[in-house]
Amino acid sequence: MLGRVYFYQCEMSYDPPTQDAWKHGAVKGWPGYKVADGVKSHEAWGLGISCVFNHDAIYADTAVEAPKTSGVLFHHVLTLRLSGITAESGINSVINGTGSPATKEATKQMVVEYPGP
Numbered sequence: 546m547l548g549r550v551y552f553y554q555c556e557m558s559y560d561p562p563t564q565d566a567w568k569h570g571a572v573k574g575w576p577g578y579k580v581a582d583g584v585k586s587h588e589a590w591g592l593g594i595s596c597v598f599n600h601d602a603i604y605a606d607t608a609v610e611a612p613k614t615s616g617v618l619f620h621h622v623l624t625l626r627l628s629g630i631t632a633e634s635g636i637n638s639v640i641n642g643t644g645s646p647a648t649k650e651a652t653k654q655m656v657v658e659y660p661g662p
Contacts, residue, residue, distance in 0.1 A: 550589040553578060557596040557636075561603050573637070574605030586616040595625040596647070598634040608647075609640040619659040626652045 555577035561567030577594035594608035624647040635648035639656040
């Protein structure tokens, strides 16, 4: 069975009170889109995950978290740090550590194909 998504848009939580309160294990924040660890076949096109954090120094390590396997594929995934209240906040990567951070300095990031060619 193949899971497919053709469009997905998500805004991360606006109000994590602190980074320590908004993490799981050593991972900062929570992904906006998660594919369960045991999934072997999934494909998604046109995902957009954005953040507006109302407190300073809040980050999500990744917008998308998915198993690293050849059957899990993504096309055109965008992260966006919208104009927020704080100077220091953002999304550190697009998918599983791949892709540049979306921060005040570079508000929009995209991964066109994951895994890459």
